[in-house]
Amino acid sequence: MSRRLLFLLPLATLALMAGFFAWSLMAGRDPASIGSVMVGRPAPKLDLRALREGDKPLTDALLRTGKPTIVNFFASWCTPCLAEHPLFTRLAQRDGAVIIGIAWKNKPEEARAWLAKLGDPFLYAGQDFDGRTGIDWGLSGVPETYLIDGNGIVRFHFRGPITEKDVRDTILPFLKGGKP
Amino acid sequence: MIPELGHFALILALAVALVQGTLPLVGAARGDARLMALGSTAALTQALLVVIAFAALTQAYVTSDFSVANVVANSHSAKPLIYKISGVWGNHEGSMLLWALILAVFGAAVALFGANLPDTLRARVLAIQALIGVGFLAFLLFTSNPFERLSPAPADGNGLNPLLQDPGLAFHPPLLYLGYVGFSVTYAFAIAALLEGRVDPAWARWVRPWTLAAWCFLTLGIALGSWWAYYILGWGGFWFWDPVENASLMPWLAGTALLHSAIVVEKRDALKSWTVLLAILAFSLSLLGTFLVRSGVLTSVHAFAQDPARGLYILAFLLTVTGGGLALYAWRAPKLTSSGLFQPVSREGALILNNLLLCTLAATVLLGTLYPLFLDLLTGNKVSVGPPFFNATFVPICAPLFAALCVGPFLGWKRAELWPALQQLRIAFFVSVVAAIVAAVAIDSRSTLAAVAFGFGVWLIAGSLVEFASRLRLGRAPWAESMRRLRATPRAAIGMTISHAALGVVVLGAVATGAWHLEVIQTLKPGEKTRIGGYDITLVRVDNVQGPNYVAERATLDVTTGGRPFTILQPERRLFTVQRRQVAETAIHSDGLRDLYAAMGEGDPNTGWVIRLYLNPLAPWIWLGAALCAFGGFVSLSDRRLRIGAPSRRSAVQAAE
Numbered sequence: 004m005s006r007r008l009l010f011l012l013p014l015a016t017l018a019l020m021a022g023f024f025a026w027s028l029m030a031g032r033d034p035a036s037i038g039s040v041m042v043g044r045p046a047p048k049l050d051l052r053a054l055r056e057g058d059k060p061l062t063d064a065l066l067r068t069g070k071p072t073i074v075n076f077f078a079s080w081c082t083p084c085l086a087e088h089p090l091f092t093r094l095a096q097r098d099g100a101v102i103i104g105i106a107w108k109n110k111p112e113e114a115r116a117w118l119a120k121l122g123d124p125f126l127y128a129g130q131d132f133d134g135r136t137g138i139d140w141g142l143s144g145v146p147e148t149y150l151i152d153g154n155g156i157v158r159f160h161f162r163g164p165i166t167e168k169d170v171r172d173t174i175l176p177f178l179k180g181g182k183p
Numbered sequence: 184m185i186p187e188l189g190h191f192a193l194i195l196a197l198a199v200a201l202v203q204g205t206l207p208l209v210g211a212a213r214g215d216a217r218l219m220a221l222g223s224t225a226a227l228t229q230a231l232l233v234v235i236a237f238a239a240l241t242q243a244y245v246t247s248d249f250s251v252a253n254v255v256a257n258s259h260s261a262k263p264l265i266y267k268i269s270g271v272w273g274n275h276e277g278s279m280l281l282w283a284l285i286l287a288v289f290g291a292a293v294a295l296f297g298a299n300l301p302d303t304l305r306a307r308v309l310a311i312q313a314l315i316g317v318g319f320l321a322f323l324l325f326t327s328n329p330f331e332r333l334s335p336a337p338a339d340g341n342g343l344n345p346l347l348q349d350p351g352l353a354f355h356p357p358l359l360y361l362g363y364v365g366f367s368v369t370y371a372f373a374i375a376a377l378l379e380g381r382v383d384p385a386w387a388r389w390v391r392p393w394t395l396a397a398w399c400f401l402t403l404g405i406a407l408g409s410w411w412a413y414y415i416l417g418w419g420g421f422w423f424w425d426p427v428e429n430a431s432l433m434p435w436l437a438g439t440a441l442l443h444s445a446i447v448v449e450k451r452d453a454l455k456s457w458t459v460l461l462a463i464l465a466f467s468l469s470l471l472g473t474f475l476v477r478s479g480v481l482t483s484v485h486a487f488a489q490d491p492a493r494g495l496y497i498l499a500f501l502l503t504v505t506g507g508g509l510a511l512y513a514w515r516a517p518k519l520t521s522s523g524l525f526q527p528v529s530r531e532g533a534l535i536l537n538n539l540l541l542c543t544l545a546a547t548v549l550l551g552t553l554y555p556l557f558l559d560l561l562t563g564n565k566v567s568v569g570p571p572f573f574n575a576t577f578v579p580i581c582a583p584l585f586a587a588l589c590v591g592p593f594l595g596w597k598r599a600e601l602w603p604a605l606q607q608l609r610i611a612f613f614v615s616v617v618a619a620i621v622a623a624v625a626i627d628s629r630s631t632l633a634a635v636a637f638g639f640g641v642w643l644i645a646g647s648l649v650e651f652a653s654r655l656r657l658g659r660a661p662w663a664e665s666m667r668r669l670r671a672t673p674r675a676a677i678g679m680t681i682s683h684a685a686l687g688v689v690v691l692g693a694v695a696t697g698a699w700h701l702e703v704i705q706t707l708k709p710g711e712k713t714r715i716g717g718y719d720i721t722l723v724r725v726d727n728v729q730g731p732n733y734v735a736e737r738a739t740l741d742v743t744t745g746g747r748p749f750t751i752l753q754p755e756r757r758l759f760t761v762q763r764r765q766v767a768e769t770a771i772h773s774d775g776l777r778d779l780y781a782a783m784g785e786g787d788p789n790t791g792w793v794i795r796l797y798l799n800p801l802a803p804w805i806w807l808g809a810a811l812c813a814f815g816g817f818v819s820l821s822d823r824r825l826r827i828g829a830p831s832r833r834s835a836v837q838a839a840e
Contacts, residue, residue, distance in 0.1 A: 013464075017505050025498060080787070
């Protein structure tokens, strides 16, 4: 009898694995997402000099306006930022999104020149030259984008450039309904 | 109209495969020779039809027929011809069609070359092969039709994934699929044997050439993939333990084990149910790899369209094939009895050790690949399992495998003595210990482990050569006698020596590149210099160049050594305009003993460009060794005994008795 069970072992292993695979497919999980500890928590503090000369400094108050806000960390030296830039421009112009741009480890004059060349979709723009704010926000590089609800709670965290699909499936519903 | 012809041929192929998958089985059960003979005719017809379908899709790609949706999504008129052709299988639908094509061609090959098989076995093998084909053809037609039309047709296509626009990757999938799909024949033989209820030495002889052929192609496919990763990803490494790489490594390990255990069945009429299990597993792991890559269950650097609906279909298919095979195994395999008893110290004992270790390796890779998935589902924790895990598990298991590999061929069947075998290997042992000491003292005194691993590489080469020399009685018998023995040596034995020694070459290359490479990452402006291992490197200039379907920044690096010009390296960063995607094109100067490797990173004229330089000792040996390993397999495959030496079951059984 035990010999028979031994011959059933491969089949049992397969059943176990298949269960996991089916679960994984049904759950609709995104394997590319490495998760974020920021989601569901209040946004970290914001205390930055403005990127554009003459603008007021950026403070926490900007994240608690009652309106959903997008925070985007970018840099002029970052190619994926170039790729996602038109999406932010469209979000700002067509969908009226409030977008805060933060130039991360980027010389202010270079970031300004980059925005002057490509267009500036940011309602507020700050500079994080030494990257300290990036540490508070749990940044692993640029570009990264956070969706923050009207009460200042982080609701979504994109690592890497946002895509057309992200805009359609996550960002626009979030801006409309407040929840992604 | 040609795409419709292709579509129609595919539908007909499905119908033929359904016939081929059922009637010969009925014929084999009833002993009806006409129904059984139908299997061969159907296999040839099905292959012809799938060839027509594949040719039709190729035609659409080559002529850039943008009324076909698949061509629009994956091709572009400005693409060079070779990538138009490789674009056929550089996407989900086309690669599935390639699967179906190779599957059908293997089926036809069984029909053509299987004349010496008993009628019932051939009929059952062809039927199983056809049932697998039904799964793929139905998958193609119902979820991934490559011939779907688009109206109105756009003016131009979206282009192929830039990473795939590379000569290495153009031929990587076909080779890999020849390996994966080749195991379908082994699987079909295993299922047929379970249905017949008998596994004997003759069966093992028929299975071995198919296993060997699949294994050779898989070896080449994996080597090509690794070479591609080496020069395109720009990080100087050759194996990243990426899920997709692991997916191809698992069937290779199972196939290697099968290759060896089939010998035991052939020579000793033992280890039967284990060999049948391995034959089922080798193909199942191939399917598992396909599932993991296509379903989006795991993430990887290798891009492929990922779609949960397709994932569910492949999962259902995987379950049917593997589950069906394993259920049949659980039911029938306990009845397979072995005749021989085992002595631990014997050729068969050594081969069992080989199988245990190879299967442990495969299980390790499987665990490491799937662990992040399991953990994520059970606890929600995200982890990635990478080189540290595999270095700590995979590499130590290799050590006893390599140590035993050279000893096994010296042991006789049934009963052998360990000590005389070891004595014959004392020269090899001495040479490898000296090599390890030299490596530890002269090259790198910090990493003892690397030196030991280097010694293992030398041991594999020296041990294989000593075995071959002793087979020829080289030095102990007159020269003429050795030459006579060389001519009499079966090709299978020559192939074994080549492949075993080639494994040593791979190990040397991998150890040297992994442990003793030099690396310099520096931001350079034009005119600035850096140094790596005796080479002075100057960034001369950075140009903008226009390719056929990309624009690129090309750095020109002037390399001198001791003040004399050595070479000029021109790494590029290509931006593929249609997809807006950047791909690094490394520049490698290889002299066969080491690679000087340059890759270009981000940068601009003001701040300079990030230039990565690597000096990889023995790096070319990795792929040279892998190719040699496959070559050994082909030499073995050309052995006359494998082709025509197994005329009938009766004589083979008599020979074994």
